[in-house]
Amino acid sequence: MRTFFGMILGALLLAGGVYVYDSMQTSSVANGEVASVNRTIVNWDVAKADWDALRDRAHRDWVRISQK
Numbered sequence: 001m002r003t004f005f006g007m008i009l010g011a012l013l014l015a016g017g018v019y020v021y022d023s024m025q026t027s028s029v030a031n032g033e034v035a036s037v038n039r040t041i042v043n044w045d046v047a048k049a050d051w052d053a054l055r056d057r058a059h060r061d062w063v064r065i066s067q068k
Helices: 002-025 045-066
Strands: none
Touching: none
């Protein structure tokens, strides 16, 4: 159980860290005159679209399974 909890916690920390890093890269404070040109790690629009598609498919499958 601890291993499973550790994997979930690690995934959440990784996603949170990447989000914070990307938000600093695209902020106006981090992109001043001396800031180097950096790209974000994750394309968050694509990630949101994929997440929405996964959520919708899971909902459709749940409805289909629960009707049987």
